[in-house]
Amino acid sequence: MRLMFQSLDFEHLALFQNSIMKKEEIPQDLGALGKITGEICYAVDESGKYTTALSNGWDVKTSALEVAWKDVEERIESARQKVKNKEASPLLFFMELRVMDIPIVAAYTGFWKWHVKKHMKYAAFEKLSASKLAKYAALFEVSVEELKTMNKNET
Amino acid sequence: MKLDFQHTQAAHCENGVTTSLLRHHGVNQITEPLAFGIGSGLFFIYIPFMVINNGPAIAFRTQPGLIFKRTCKALNIPVERKKFSSKEEAERILMQCLAAGQPVGCQVGVYYLTYFPKEYRFHFNAHNLIVYGKENDNYLISDPVMEMATSLTSYELERVRFAKGAFAPRGQLYYPKEKREVTNEQMKKAIRSGIKNNIRYMLHIPGPITGIRGIRFTANKIRKWRDKLGPQKAGSYLAQLVRMQEEIGTGGGGFRFIYGAFLQESYAYHPLQELIDISTQFTKSGDIWRSAAVQAAGIYKGRIGSQADFNVMSDYLYAAADIEKQAFQALSKIKWPA
16 A cells, blocks of 8 residues: 555556555656755644655656656657758758747747748748747757758757 | 856756645645646647647647746736747846846756757657756756756757747746745635636637547547558557657646546545545546556557557546546535535
């Protein structure tokens, strides 16, 4: 019972459905945040009184975050392919690399959303002025050269 | 310059900022659960057609900024809140506050927040922290989700204060304007009105997407996700639900445990047995949410994934909705002594 959240035993989950989150059951599965700081969790002690304790993370949360990053990586990869096939401009690649979307890119650069959308097309990108390219490069924290060639070691 | 300010860790950033600032202003009674409850923080909303980080838009708590606003208002404490169009002006006013001995709450984006682990740095703009001093070029930062106080260079702070995108903070800062002592009588009143408002938000907002009806709405959606989105995307959607529910700041169980703690603490002000009893219902609800998260993890990790598994997931949400509905109805029936 104590280990219910560490050892995920799905078949028997229904049995635990009515158990109460006890202080000693607060999960401690070291996650990315756990290496830097513990997180406060609320739970009840033996007498049923609420108290707080620090958690280093929870396996269920860590894997949810991993799923989110796996999705991001897939989008980066698909953008890379699109640029290669000239279906999209490198802006799409860098937008995905920086986990942004069009409204965010538009807000940071000050361009209209439909302009950004247009610049995502390969042909339109090739005609961009140096000053516009510089703005995008600054946002994505790369040089204009790197922006054009996509030769950037991803960090 | 370093103000005499006590960093305290909290589960949720806005609760933490509210609690720390109010304590600094002499409201010694305030705790995180009390701030959350008086600010009527418990909520649920599923916004259809809106996409956040390529997933569903779901929140387990009220809109950013409201907890601070409502809690201060309920305790009759005047609040200053400012947004800026100019970065220079934003820093000037911040320095002015610090010079006047006033620690300041700031809304920031987390993408450029250097002390956060990389895995957490999405473009999320509704994070809150307190600035309580400046040494050389470093601003001293009390971030409620961190165990220790930390710091940011003036460039780093400016960058997070002027993050762009949804909920863009626009340099927003806020603080209580005056030092005021709060009587226990005021606390009693504030707790009561916090509960009353929360009942309204969870039970009586018209439309299907908020409160208890919002939870049921989501439960119904989840049943359809597998066919509609395909197993992989449906898994990503569930992962997003779990992140909103369990990630930093919720105290676990989508804020339900914090609300349980709030009702227990309220007992000290209103000795009514119902508060203790209803508190256990929120604990139960939080546990159901956590069980749902475990079920969701089974799906997005690919361990399970049949339609039956999605149905089980959905049933957890229906169960949580039932318990929370009963709990709020019970709260609404409490006879408060005059």
